[in-house]
Amino acid sequence: MTIRFEKMIPLPMLEQDTSGSEVWEAESLLLEQGLSYVVEAPSGRGKTSLLSVIYGIRTDYQGVVFMDDRELVSFTPRDWSLTRKSKLSFIFQGLELFDDLTALENIRLKNNMTAYHTEERITEMARALGIEPFLHRKAGILSFGQQQRVAIIRALCQPFNFLLADECFSHMDHENRLTAYDLIREECEARKAGLILTSLNETGLPNADVSLKL
Protein backbone atom coordinates (compact mmCIF):
# COMPACT_ATOMS: atom_id res chain seq x y z
CA MET A 1 0.00 0.00 0.00
CA THR A 2 1.13 3.55 -0.66
CA ILE A 3 0.06 6.91 0.61
CA ARG A 4 0.56 9.84 -1.72
CA PHE A 5 0.14 13.56 -1.10
CA GLU A 6 -0.42 16.00 -3.95
CA LYS A 7 0.31 19.52 -2.68
CA MET A 8 -1.53 18.62 0.48
CA ILE A 9 -1.55 21.13 3.30
CA PRO A 10 -3.98 21.46 6.22
CA LEU A 11 -5.81 24.79 6.09
CA PRO A 12 -4.44 26.09 9.45
CA MET A 13 -0.89 25.55 8.18
CA LEU A 14 -1.48 28.01 5.33
CA GLU A 15 -1.12 30.90 7.77
CA GLN A 16 2.23 29.66 9.04
CA ASP A 17 5.69 29.88 7.68
CA THR A 18 6.30 26.45 6.21
CA SER A 19 9.48 27.24 4.34
CA GLY A 20 11.91 24.36 4.35
CA SER A 21 9.24 21.76 5.11
CA GLU A 22 9.75 18.54 3.22
CA VAL A 23 6.08 17.75 3.54
CA TRP A 24 4.05 20.94 3.24
CA GLU A 25 6.23 22.43 0.52
CA ALA A 26 6.47 19.24 -1.53
CA GLU A 27 4.71 19.00 -4.89
CA SER A 28 4.14 15.35 -4.25
CA LEU A 29 5.11 12.99 -1.47
CA LEU A 30 4.96 9.21 -1.59
CA LEU A 31 4.94 7.06 1.55
CA GLU A 32 5.59 3.39 0.84
CA GLN A 33 4.67 0.32 2.80
CA GLY A 34 7.61 -1.44 4.36
CA LEU A 35 9.59 1.75 4.99
CA SER A 36 9.82 3.59 8.25
CA TYR A 37 9.49 7.35 8.35
CA VAL A 38 10.41 9.61 11.20
CA VAL A 39 8.85 13.05 11.12
CA GLU A 40 10.72 15.39 13.39
CA ALA A 41 9.59 18.87 14.20
CA PRO A 42 8.96 21.13 17.14
CA SER A 43 5.42 21.64 18.41
CA GLY A 44 2.92 23.33 16.15
CA ARG A 45 4.41 22.31 12.82
CA GLY A 46 1.55 19.96 12.03
CA LYS A 47 2.80 16.52 13.06
CA THR A 48 -0.55 15.40 14.46
CA SER A 49 -2.35 17.07 11.55
CA LEU A 50 -0.34 15.03 9.08
CA LEU A 51 -1.24 11.73 10.72
CA SER A 52 -4.88 12.79 11.26
CA VAL A 53 -5.28 13.56 7.58
CA ILE A 54 -3.96 10.12 6.65
CA TYR A 55 -6.27 8.51 9.26
CA GLY A 56 -9.33 10.40 8.03
CA ILE A 57 -9.95 12.32 11.24
CA ARG A 58 -9.12 15.65 9.62
CA THR A 59 -10.59 16.69 6.33
CA ASP A 60 -9.76 20.40 6.39
CA TYR A 61 -6.91 20.43 3.92
CA GLN A 62 -5.96 21.61 0.46
CA GLY A 63 -4.65 19.28 -2.20
CA VAL A 64 -5.30 15.61 -2.62
CA VAL A 65 -4.37 12.51 -0.62
CA PHE A 66 -4.41 9.07 -2.19
CA MET A 67 -4.40 5.72 -0.47
CA ASP A 68 -3.17 3.46 -3.22
CA ASP A 69 -5.11 5.04 -6.09
CA ARG A 70 -8.14 6.15 -4.19
CA GLU A 71 -8.72 9.65 -2.98
CA LEU A 72 -9.38 9.79 0.73
CA VAL A 73 -12.32 12.18 0.28
CA SER A 74 -14.23 9.41 -1.48
CA PHE A 75 -14.09 7.12 1.58
CA THR A 76 -17.44 6.20 3.14
CA PRO A 77 -17.87 5.52 6.88
CA ARG A 78 -17.69 1.83 6.01
CA ASP A 79 -14.40 2.33 4.14
CA TRP A 80 -12.91 4.17 7.10
CA SER A 81 -14.10 1.52 9.51
CA LEU A 82 -12.47 -1.22 7.45
CA THR A 83 -9.33 0.82 6.93
CA ARG A 84 -8.93 1.48 10.65
CA LYS A 85 -9.56 -2.14 11.47
CA SER A 86 -7.09 -3.67 9.06
CA LYS A 87 -4.96 -1.16 7.12
CA LEU A 88 -4.02 1.71 9.37
CA SER A 89 -3.28 1.66 13.06
CA PHE A 90 -2.82 4.79 15.13
CA ILE A 91 -1.06 5.40 18.42
CA PHE A 92 -2.75 8.61 19.44
CA GLN A 93 -0.86 11.36 21.16
CA GLY A 94 -3.89 11.76 23.40
CA LEU A 95 -3.94 7.96 23.89
CA GLU A 96 -7.77 7.65 23.59
CA LEU A 97 -7.99 4.98 26.27
CA PHE A 98 -11.20 4.24 28.18
CA ASP A 99 -10.46 5.13 31.79
CA ASP A 100 -13.20 2.86 33.16
CA LEU A 101 -11.86 -0.23 31.45
CA THR A 102 -8.79 -2.07 32.66
CA ALA A 103 -5.60 -1.89 30.63
CA LEU A 104 -6.26 -5.39 29.32
CA GLU A 105 -9.86 -4.58 28.39
CA ASN A 106 -8.67 -1.53 26.46
CA ILE A 107 -6.32 -3.77 24.52
CA ARG A 108 -8.97 -6.45 24.02
CA LEU A 109 -11.45 -3.91 22.67
CA LYS A 110 -9.13 -3.56 19.68
CA ASN A 111 -7.91 -7.15 19.53
CA ASN A 112 -11.45 -8.57 19.52
CA MET A 113 -12.26 -6.83 16.25
CA THR A 114 -9.91 -9.03 14.26
CA ALA A 115 -8.74 -11.54 16.91
CA TYR A 116 -5.25 -10.70 15.76
CA HIS A 117 -3.15 -11.68 18.75
CA THR A 118 -3.59 -14.42 21.31
CA GLU A 119 -3.94 -13.55 25.00
CA GLU A 120 -0.45 -15.03 25.48
CA ARG A 121 1.08 -12.71 22.92
CA ILE A 122 -0.65 -9.72 24.52
CA THR A 123 0.73 -10.69 27.93
CA GLU A 124 4.14 -11.22 26.38
CA MET A 125 4.14 -7.73 24.87
CA ALA A 126 2.95 -6.24 28.15
CA ARG A 127 5.74 -8.03 29.95
CA ALA A 128 8.28 -6.72 27.44
CA LEU A 129 7.13 -3.16 28.08
CA GLY A 130 6.98 -3.68 31.83
CA ILE A 131 3.25 -3.16 32.32
CA GLU A 132 2.17 -6.76 32.87
CA PRO A 133 1.45 -6.12 36.59
CA PHE A 134 -0.96 -3.30 35.65
CA LEU A 135 -3.00 -5.15 33.03
CA HIS A 136 -5.96 -5.62 35.38
CA ARG A 137 -5.96 -2.08 36.71
CA LYS A 138 -8.27 0.55 35.38
CA ALA A 139 -6.50 2.52 32.69
CA GLY A 140 -7.55 5.77 34.35
CA ILE A 141 -5.38 5.23 37.40
CA LEU A 142 -2.18 4.36 35.52
CA SER A 143 0.59 6.90 35.00
CA PHE A 144 0.75 8.59 31.62
CA GLY A 145 3.88 6.63 30.72
CA GLN A 146 2.15 3.37 31.56
CA GLN A 147 -0.93 4.43 29.61
CA GLN A 148 1.29 5.21 26.62
CA ARG A 149 2.54 1.65 26.66
CA VAL A 150 -1.03 0.30 26.87
CA ALA A 151 -1.94 2.41 23.84
CA ILE A 152 1.11 1.10 21.96
CA ILE A 153 0.16 -2.53 22.62
CA ARG A 154 -3.45 -1.82 21.66
CA ALA A 155 -2.34 -0.35 18.33
CA LEU A 156 -0.31 -3.48 17.63
CA CYS A 157 -3.35 -5.74 18.10
CA GLN A 158 -4.64 -5.53 14.54
CA PRO A 159 -3.45 -6.06 10.97
CA PHE A 160 -2.11 -2.91 9.32
CA ASN A 161 -0.13 -1.70 6.32
CA PHE A 162 0.94 1.48 8.06
CA LEU A 163 1.35 2.24 11.74
CA LEU A 164 0.94 5.90 12.64
CA ALA A 165 2.67 6.75 15.92
CA ASP A 166 2.17 10.24 17.26
CA GLU A 167 4.81 11.17 19.83
CA CYS A 168 4.20 7.84 21.44
CA PHE A 169 7.34 7.76 23.59
CA SER A 170 7.02 11.22 25.11
CA HIS A 171 6.60 10.06 28.71
CA MET A 172 9.01 7.11 28.75
CA ASP A 173 12.57 6.92 29.86
CA HIS A 174 15.30 6.13 27.37
CA GLU A 175 15.39 2.40 28.13
CA ASN A 176 11.61 1.92 27.83
CA ARG A 177 11.63 4.01 24.70
CA LEU A 178 14.10 1.68 23.02
CA THR A 179 12.23 -1.45 24.10
CA ALA A 180 8.94 -0.04 22.84
CA TYR A 181 10.56 1.07 19.57
CA ASP A 182 12.00 -2.41 19.08
CA LEU A 183 8.57 -3.99 19.68
CA ILE A 184 6.98 -1.65 17.19
CA ARG A 185 9.64 -2.38 14.56
CA GLU A 186 9.30 -6.11 15.20
CA GLU A 187 5.51 -6.00 14.73
CA CYS A 188 5.81 -3.82 11.63
CA GLU A 189 8.31 -6.19 10.07
CA ALA A 190 6.01 -9.15 10.82
CA ARG A 191 3.35 -7.37 8.73
CA LYS A 192 5.81 -5.87 6.26
CA ALA A 193 4.14 -2.62 7.23
CA GLY A 194 5.23 0.97 7.01
CA LEU A 195 5.78 3.13 10.05
CA ILE A 196 5.24 6.85 10.30
CA LEU A 197 6.53 8.12 13.60
CA THR A 198 6.41 11.69 14.71
CA SER A 199 8.55 13.11 17.46
CA LEU A 200 9.72 16.35 18.92
CA ASN A 201 13.31 15.28 18.59
CA GLU A 202 13.76 11.69 19.45
CA THR A 203 17.46 11.28 19.19
CA GLY A 204 18.81 7.82 19.32
CA LEU A 205 16.05 5.98 17.46
CA PRO A 206 18.02 3.87 15.02
CA ASN A 207 16.98 2.28 11.78
CA ALA A 208 14.60 4.89 10.40
CA ASP A 209 14.63 4.58 6.61
CA VAL A 210 13.48 8.10 5.85
CA SER A 211 13.62 11.20 7.96
CA LEU A 212 11.22 13.99 7.04
CA LYS A 213 11.42 17.58 8.22
CA LEU A 214 8.17 19.43 8.66
Place this chain on the structure above:
Amino acid sequence: MRLLYQILWKDHSRAHLLGAFLGTLAGFVLLLAGIQFYMDIKVVLSENRDLLDPEYIVINKKVNIGNTLGLTVGGFTKEEFAEIEAQPFADQVAAFNSNEFPVQAYTEGEQVPNFITDLFFEAIPDEFIDVKSDDWQWDPEKGTIPVIIPQDYLNLYNFGFAPSQGLPQIPKGVLSMINFKLRLQGQGRGNYDDYNGRIVGFSNRVSSILVPLDFLEWANEKYGYFNKNDPSQIILVSKDPTDPNIIRFLEEKGYDTIREKLKSSRMNIILKFVISFLVIVAAIIIGLAFLVFLLSLQLMISRSSEKIRRLNKLGFHYREISRPYILLLFLLMAGITGLSLLLTSLLAGQLHETAEAWSLNISPSLHGIIYGTALGLILLISVANVAAIFISTKKLCK
Protein backbone atom coordinates in the same frame (compact mmCIF):
# COMPACT_ATOMS: atom_id res chain seq x y z
CA MET B 1 -18.42 -7.05 21.79
CA ARG B 2 -19.35 -7.12 25.44
CA LEU B 3 -16.89 -4.28 26.04
CA LEU B 4 -18.71 -1.99 23.62
CA TYR B 5 -21.96 -2.47 25.57
CA GLN B 6 -20.10 -1.98 28.83
CA ILE B 7 -18.69 1.32 27.61
CA LEU B 8 -21.85 2.79 26.13
CA TRP B 9 -24.47 1.57 28.61
CA LYS B 10 -22.58 3.18 31.45
CA ASP B 11 -24.00 6.58 30.51
CA HIS B 12 -27.69 5.79 30.73
CA SER B 13 -30.05 7.67 32.98
CA ARG B 14 -32.12 5.14 34.86
CA ALA B 15 -34.77 7.71 35.88
CA HIS B 16 -35.33 8.88 32.29
CA LEU B 17 -35.57 5.40 30.86
CA LEU B 18 -37.83 4.19 33.65
CA GLY B 19 -40.11 7.23 33.20
CA ALA B 20 -40.32 6.68 29.47
CA PHE B 21 -40.92 2.98 30.01
CA LEU B 22 -43.75 3.48 32.50
CA GLY B 23 -45.32 6.30 30.48
CA THR B 24 -45.35 4.29 27.28
CA LEU B 25 -46.65 1.26 29.18
CA ALA B 26 -49.52 3.27 30.66
CA GLY B 27 -50.40 4.70 27.26
CA PHE B 28 -50.32 1.26 25.69
CA VAL B 29 -52.51 -0.34 28.33
CA LEU B 30 -55.02 2.50 28.05
CA LEU B 31 -55.11 2.25 24.27
CA LEU B 32 -55.27 -1.54 24.06
CA ALA B 33 -57.86 -1.83 26.84
CA GLY B 34 -59.91 0.86 25.08
CA ILE B 35 -59.90 -1.04 21.80
CA GLN B 36 -60.62 -4.36 23.54
CA PHE B 37 -63.52 -2.81 25.45
CA TYR B 38 -64.91 -1.20 22.32
CA MET B 39 -64.81 -4.46 20.38
CA ASP B 40 -66.56 -6.27 23.23
CA ILE B 41 -69.30 -3.70 23.62
CA LYS B 42 -69.85 -3.67 19.88
CA VAL B 43 -70.40 -7.42 19.93
CA VAL B 44 -72.74 -7.17 22.93
CA LEU B 45 -74.71 -4.37 21.31
CA SER B 46 -75.21 -6.16 18.05
CA GLU B 47 -76.06 -9.42 19.81
CA ASN B 48 -78.78 -7.83 21.85
CA ARG B 49 -79.95 -5.92 18.85
CA ASP B 50 -80.06 -9.11 16.85
CA LEU B 51 -78.13 -7.84 13.91
CA LEU B 52 -79.51 -10.56 11.64
CA ASP B 53 -82.87 -8.94 11.98
CA PRO B 54 -82.75 -5.64 10.15
CA GLU B 55 -84.54 -2.74 11.78
CA TYR B 56 -87.65 -1.21 10.20
CA ILE B 57 -87.78 2.45 10.90
CA VAL B 58 -90.84 4.54 10.22
CA ILE B 59 -90.04 8.21 9.88
CA ASN B 60 -92.24 11.24 9.55
CA LYS B 61 -91.80 14.98 9.62
CA LYS B 62 -92.22 16.68 12.96
CA VAL B 63 -95.66 18.18 13.25
CA ASN B 64 -95.60 21.93 13.80
CA ILE B 65 -98.20 24.62 14.29
CA GLY B 66 -98.04 25.36 10.56
CA ASN B 67 -99.47 21.93 9.88
CA THR B 68 -102.26 22.55 12.36
CA LEU B 69 -103.23 25.80 10.70
CA GLY B 70 -103.07 24.20 7.30
CA LEU B 71 -100.30 26.50 6.10
CA THR B 72 -97.81 23.77 5.43
CA VAL B 73 -98.14 20.14 4.52
CA GLY B 74 -96.09 17.60 6.43
CA GLY B 75 -95.40 15.26 3.54
CA PHE B 76 -92.18 14.06 1.98
CA THR B 77 -91.54 15.52 -1.46
CA LYS B 78 -90.07 13.39 -4.25
CA GLU B 79 -86.65 15.01 -3.69
CA GLU B 80 -86.70 14.30 0.02
CA PHE B 81 -87.70 10.72 -0.67
CA ALA B 82 -84.83 10.31 -3.14
CA GLU B 83 -82.42 11.80 -0.61
CA ILE B 84 -83.47 9.29 2.05
CA GLU B 85 -83.22 6.51 -0.48
CA ALA B 86 -79.66 7.54 -1.25
CA GLN B 87 -78.49 7.22 2.37
CA PRO B 88 -76.05 4.34 2.85
CA PHE B 89 -77.89 3.08 5.94
CA ALA B 90 -81.21 2.83 4.06
CA ASP B 91 -81.25 -0.57 2.42
CA GLN B 92 -84.89 -0.43 1.34
CA VAL B 93 -87.24 2.51 1.39
CA ALA B 94 -90.95 2.80 0.75
CA ALA B 95 -93.50 5.57 1.10
CA PHE B 96 -96.87 5.04 2.71
CA ASN B 97 -99.77 5.18 0.27
CA SER B 98 -103.03 6.46 1.68
CA ASN B 99 -106.65 6.44 0.65
CA GLU B 100 -107.85 9.23 -1.61
CA PHE B 101 -111.53 8.71 -0.79
CA PRO B 102 -113.66 8.54 2.41
CA VAL B 103 -113.86 5.22 4.21
CA GLN B 104 -116.28 4.14 6.88
CA ALA B 105 -116.35 0.97 8.91
CA TYR B 106 -119.46 -0.35 10.60
CA THR B 107 -120.73 -3.57 12.14
CA GLU B 108 -123.88 -5.52 11.50
CA GLY B 109 -125.29 -8.48 13.32
CA GLU B 110 -126.18 -9.59 16.80
CA GLN B 111 -122.92 -10.75 18.36
CA VAL B 112 -121.35 -7.32 18.50
CA PRO B 113 -122.70 -3.90 19.38
CA ASN B 114 -123.42 -1.72 16.38
CA PHE B 115 -120.95 1.00 15.68
CA ILE B 116 -119.79 3.12 12.81
CA THR B 117 -116.61 5.07 12.36
CA ASP B 118 -114.71 7.03 9.78
CA LEU B 119 -111.48 5.32 8.89
CA PHE B 120 -108.29 5.67 6.90
CA PHE B 121 -106.11 3.17 5.11
CA GLU B 122 -102.44 3.07 4.42
CA ALA B 123 -100.46 0.61 2.38
CA ILE B 124 -96.82 -0.34 2.01
CA PRO B 125 -95.18 -3.13 0.06
CA ASP B 126 -95.64 -6.55 1.69
CA GLU B 127 -91.97 -7.09 2.46
CA PHE B 128 -92.11 -4.27 5.01
CA ILE B 129 -94.92 -5.85 7.00
CA ASP B 130 -94.22 -8.06 9.99
CA VAL B 131 -97.48 -10.05 9.70
CA LYS B 132 -97.45 -13.02 7.39
CA SER B 133 -100.92 -14.37 6.64
CA ASP B 134 -102.47 -16.35 3.81
CA ASP B 135 -105.50 -14.07 4.00
CA TRP B 136 -103.36 -11.04 3.28
CA GLN B 137 -104.38 -10.67 -0.32
CA TRP B 138 -106.92 -8.71 -2.25
CA ASP B 139 -109.20 -10.60 -4.57
CA PRO B 140 -111.78 -8.33 -6.27
CA GLU B 141 -113.90 -11.42 -6.98
CA LYS B 142 -114.30 -12.23 -3.28
CA GLY B 143 -114.59 -8.64 -2.19
CA THR B 144 -113.11 -9.18 1.28
CA ILE B 145 -110.61 -6.53 2.36
CA PRO B 146 -107.90 -7.86 4.72
CA VAL B 147 -106.84 -5.31 7.34
CA ILE B 148 -103.87 -5.23 9.70
CA ILE B 149 -104.20 -3.04 12.78
CA PRO B 150 -101.47 -2.15 15.28
CA GLN B 151 -101.04 -4.43 18.24
CA ASP B 152 -101.11 -1.24 20.32
CA TYR B 153 -104.76 -0.58 19.37
CA LEU B 154 -105.81 -3.96 20.71
CA ASN B 155 -103.76 -3.41 23.85
CA LEU B 156 -105.35 0.00 24.37
CA TYR B 157 -108.74 -1.57 24.23
CA ASN B 158 -108.02 -4.74 26.20
CA PHE B 159 -105.97 -3.22 28.99
CA GLY B 160 -107.18 0.37 29.07
CA PHE B 161 -110.60 0.90 27.67
CA ALA B 162 -112.41 -2.42 28.31
CA PRO B 163 -111.60 -2.80 32.06
CA SER B 164 -112.55 0.83 32.77
CA GLN B 165 -115.88 0.59 30.92
CA GLY B 166 -116.82 -2.89 32.15
CA LEU B 167 -116.55 -4.28 28.66
CA PRO B 168 -115.20 -7.77 27.90
CA GLN B 169 -111.62 -8.20 26.76
CA ILE B 170 -111.24 -9.62 23.29
CA PRO B 171 -108.52 -12.11 22.35
CA LYS B 172 -106.80 -11.73 18.96
CA GLY B 173 -108.44 -14.83 17.56
CA VAL B 174 -111.95 -13.62 18.32
CA LEU B 175 -111.33 -10.16 16.88
CA SER B 176 -110.13 -11.79 13.70
CA MET B 177 -113.42 -13.62 13.42
CA ILE B 178 -115.57 -10.50 13.69
CA ASN B 179 -116.93 -9.49 10.35
CA PHE B 180 -117.46 -5.85 9.67
CA LYS B 181 -118.32 -3.84 6.66
CA LEU B 182 -116.22 -1.24 4.92
CA ARG B 183 -117.89 1.44 2.88
CA LEU B 184 -115.75 3.06 0.19
CA GLN B 185 -117.24 6.30 -1.10
CA GLY B 186 -116.53 7.77 -4.47
CA GLN B 187 -117.33 11.30 -5.57
CA GLY B 188 -120.99 12.20 -5.62
CA ARG B 189 -123.92 11.09 -3.56
CA GLY B 190 -124.80 7.43 -3.55
CA ASN B 191 -121.59 6.47 -5.27
CA TYR B 192 -120.37 3.91 -2.80
CA ASP B 193 -119.79 0.18 -2.37
CA ASP B 194 -119.76 -1.99 0.73
CA TYR B 195 -117.16 -4.64 1.22
CA ASN B 196 -116.49 -7.20 3.90
CA GLY B 197 -113.55 -6.38 6.13
CA ARG B 198 -111.50 -8.77 8.19
CA ILE B 199 -108.64 -8.22 10.60
CA VAL B 200 -105.95 -10.70 9.58
CA GLY B 201 -103.14 -9.62 11.87
CA PHE B 202 -101.67 -7.24 14.41
CA SER B 203 -98.55 -5.32 13.63
CA ASN B 204 -95.88 -4.42 16.14
CA ARG B 205 -93.99 -2.48 13.55
CA VAL B 206 -96.36 -0.11 11.85
CA SER B 207 -98.74 2.18 13.75
CA SER B 208 -101.31 2.44 11.04
CA ILE B 209 -104.31 0.65 9.56
CA LEU B 210 -102.86 -1.34 6.70
CA VAL B 211 -104.49 -2.80 3.66
CA PRO B 212 -102.77 -4.60 0.75
CA LEU B 213 -100.99 -2.25 -1.61
CA ASP B 214 -102.63 -3.64 -4.74
CA PHE B 215 -106.05 -3.16 -3.18
CA LEU B 216 -105.37 0.46 -2.29
CA GLU B 217 -104.03 1.21 -5.75
CA TRP B 218 -107.12 -0.35 -7.27
CA ALA B 219 -109.48 1.47 -4.89
CA ASN B 220 -107.79 4.83 -5.39
CA GLU B 221 -108.18 4.32 -9.08
CA LYS B 222 -111.84 3.50 -8.69
CA TYR B 223 -113.04 5.85 -5.97
CA GLY B 224 -110.26 8.36 -5.42
CA TYR B 225 -110.99 12.05 -5.86
CA PHE B 226 -108.92 13.77 -3.13
CA ASN B 227 -105.85 15.79 -4.12
CA LYS B 228 -102.86 13.50 -4.15
CA ASN B 229 -100.80 14.38 -1.10
CA ASP B 230 -97.14 13.71 -0.56
CA PRO B 231 -96.70 10.64 1.66
CA SER B 232 -96.59 11.64 5.31
CA GLN B 233 -94.68 8.58 6.47
CA ILE B 234 -91.79 6.65 5.06
CA ILE B 235 -90.61 3.24 6.11
CA LEU B 236 -87.02 2.18 5.68
CA VAL B 237 -85.07 -0.96 6.39
CA SER B 238 -81.60 -0.74 7.82
CA LYS B 239 -79.39 -3.79 8.16
CA ASP B 240 -77.30 -2.01 10.77
CA PRO B 241 -79.52 0.01 13.08
CA THR B 242 -76.49 0.66 15.31
CA ASP B 243 -75.18 2.96 12.59
CA PRO B 244 -74.86 6.34 14.27
CA ASN B 245 -75.44 8.04 10.92
CA ILE B 246 -79.15 7.22 11.14
CA ILE B 247 -79.67 9.45 14.16
CA ARG B 248 -77.39 12.12 12.76
CA PHE B 249 -79.31 12.22 9.49
CA LEU B 250 -82.74 12.31 11.14
CA GLU B 251 -81.69 15.07 13.51
CA GLU B 252 -80.12 17.11 10.79
CA LYS B 253 -83.26 16.90 8.66
CA GLY B 254 -85.65 17.38 11.55
CA TYR B 255 -87.39 14.07 10.90
CA ASP B 256 -89.06 12.13 13.66
CA THR B 257 -89.25 8.47 14.48
CA ILE B 258 -89.86 6.15 17.41
CA ARG B 259 -86.70 6.82 19.35
CA GLU B 260 -86.72 3.50 21.19
CA LYS B 261 -85.78 1.66 18.04
CA LEU B 262 -82.70 3.76 17.53
CA LYS B 263 -81.37 3.34 21.06
CA SER B 264 -78.43 1.33 19.85
CA SER B 265 -77.62 3.91 17.23
CA ARG B 266 -77.60 6.58 19.92
CA MET B 267 -75.62 4.36 22.27
CA ASN B 268 -73.11 3.77 19.52
CA ILE B 269 -72.58 7.51 19.16
CA ILE B 270 -71.93 7.91 22.88
CA LEU B 271 -69.70 4.86 22.94
CA LYS B 272 -67.73 6.05 19.95
CA PHE B 273 -67.31 9.42 21.59
CA VAL B 274 -66.05 7.90 24.85
CA ILE B 275 -63.74 5.51 23.06
CA SER B 276 -62.35 8.20 20.77
CA PHE B 277 -61.67 10.33 23.81
CA LEU B 278 -59.86 7.40 25.41
CA VAL B 279 -57.89 6.73 22.24
CA ILE B 280 -56.91 10.38 21.92
CA VAL B 281 -55.72 10.49 25.53
CA ALA B 282 -53.82 7.24 25.01
CA ALA B 283 -52.30 8.60 21.80
CA ILE B 284 -51.16 11.75 23.58
CA ILE B 285 -49.62 9.71 26.38
CA ILE B 286 -47.89 7.41 23.93
CA GLY B 287 -46.71 10.41 21.91
CA LEU B 288 -45.22 12.07 24.98
CA ALA B 289 -43.67 8.84 26.21
CA PHE B 290 -42.23 8.29 22.77
CA LEU B 291 -40.65 11.75 22.94
CA VAL B 292 -39.18 11.03 26.37
CA PHE B 293 -37.82 7.79 24.94
CA LEU B 294 -36.28 9.53 22.00
CA LEU B 295 -34.78 12.23 24.19
CA SER B 296 -33.46 9.76 26.79
CA LEU B 297 -31.63 7.80 24.13
CA GLN B 298 -30.37 10.97 22.50
CA LEU B 299 -29.21 12.26 25.87
CA MET B 300 -27.44 8.99 26.47
CA ILE B 301 -25.73 9.29 23.10
CA SER B 302 -24.68 12.86 23.64
CA ARG B 303 -23.33 12.03 27.10
CA SER B 304 -21.23 9.38 25.41
CA SER B 305 -20.21 11.56 22.49
CA GLU B 306 -16.51 11.58 23.46
CA LYS B 307 -16.53 7.81 23.81
CA ILE B 308 -18.33 7.40 20.50
CA ARG B 309 -15.73 9.55 18.74
CA ARG B 310 -13.01 7.49 20.38
CA LEU B 311 -14.61 4.19 19.33
CA ASN B 312 -14.91 5.53 15.82
CA LYS B 313 -11.21 6.40 15.83
CA LEU B 314 -10.48 2.81 16.84
CA GLY B 315 -12.33 1.61 13.74
CA PHE B 316 -15.89 1.03 14.91
CA HIS B 317 -18.54 1.78 12.31
CA TYR B 318 -21.35 4.03 13.49
CA ARG B 319 -23.76 1.14 13.01
CA GLU B 320 -21.70 -1.03 15.35
CA ILE B 321 -21.66 1.83 17.85
CA SER B 322 -25.47 2.11 17.55
CA ARG B 323 -25.99 -1.52 18.44
CA PRO B 324 -25.96 -1.16 22.24
CA TYR B 325 -28.56 1.62 22.00
CA ILE B 326 -30.74 -0.40 19.64
CA LEU B 327 -30.53 -3.46 21.88
CA LEU B 328 -31.52 -1.33 24.87
CA LEU B 329 -34.41 0.10 22.86
CA PHE B 330 -35.58 -3.35 21.80
CA LEU B 331 -35.37 -4.71 25.34
CA LEU B 332 -37.52 -1.85 26.60
CA MET B 333 -39.95 -2.18 23.69
CA ALA B 334 -40.28 -5.92 24.18
CA GLY B 335 -40.92 -5.28 27.87
CA ILE B 336 -43.61 -2.74 27.05
CA THR B 337 -45.28 -5.02 24.51
CA GLY B 338 -45.25 -8.03 26.82
CA LEU B 339 -46.36 -6.15 29.91
CA SER B 340 -49.05 -4.12 28.18
CA LEU B 341 -50.54 -7.24 26.58
CA LEU B 342 -50.40 -9.02 29.92
CA LEU B 343 -52.06 -6.14 31.78
CA THR B 344 -54.69 -5.69 29.09
CA SER B 345 -55.57 -9.39 29.11
CA LEU B 346 -55.82 -9.26 32.92
CA LEU B 347 -58.21 -6.33 32.55
CA ALA B 348 -60.15 -8.21 29.88
CA GLY B 349 -60.43 -11.21 32.20
CA GLN B 350 -61.67 -8.99 35.00
CA LEU B 351 -64.22 -7.37 32.71
CA HIS B 352 -65.29 -10.79 31.49
CA GLU B 353 -66.04 -11.90 35.05
CA THR B 354 -67.98 -8.76 35.84
CA ALA B 355 -69.91 -8.98 32.59
CA GLU B 356 -70.71 -12.62 33.19
CA ALA B 357 -72.53 -11.61 36.36
CA TRP B 358 -74.78 -9.50 34.12
CA SER B 359 -74.95 -12.40 31.69
CA LEU B 360 -73.25 -10.39 28.98
CA ASN B 361 -71.02 -12.32 26.65
CA ILE B 362 -67.66 -10.58 26.70
CA SER B 363 -64.55 -12.23 25.34
CA PRO B 364 -62.14 -13.27 28.12
CA SER B 365 -59.16 -13.22 25.74
CA LEU B 366 -57.68 -10.44 23.64
CA HIS B 367 -58.96 -9.71 20.15
CA GLY B 368 -56.56 -10.25 17.29
CA ILE B 369 -56.55 -6.55 16.47
CA ILE B 370 -55.03 -5.85 19.90
CA TYR B 371 -51.89 -7.81 19.04
CA GLY B 372 -51.79 -6.14 15.65
CA THR B 373 -52.10 -2.66 17.14
CA ALA B 374 -49.47 -3.32 19.81
CA LEU B 375 -46.97 -4.74 17.33
CA GLY B 376 -47.67 -2.01 14.77
CA LEU B 377 -47.12 0.78 17.29
CA ILE B 378 -44.01 -0.84 18.75
CA LEU B 379 -42.62 -1.22 15.26
CA LEU B 380 -43.35 2.42 14.47
CA ILE B 381 -41.73 3.70 17.66
CA SER B 382 -38.74 1.37 17.20
CA VAL B 383 -38.14 2.33 13.60
CA ALA B 384 -38.29 6.05 14.41
CA ASN B 385 -35.92 5.59 17.35
CA VAL B 386 -33.46 3.44 15.42
CA ALA B 387 -33.38 6.07 12.68
CA ALA B 388 -32.73 8.78 15.30
CA ILE B 389 -29.95 6.69 16.86
CA PHE B 390 -28.25 6.16 13.50
CA ILE B 391 -28.49 9.84 12.64
CA SER B 392 -26.92 11.01 15.88
CA THR B 393 -24.15 8.40 16.04
CA LYS B 394 -23.29 9.04 12.41
CA LYS B 395 -22.93 12.74 13.19
CA LEU B 396 -20.28 11.95 15.77
CA CYS B 397 -18.28 9.66 13.48
CA LYS B 398 -15.85 10.34 10.67
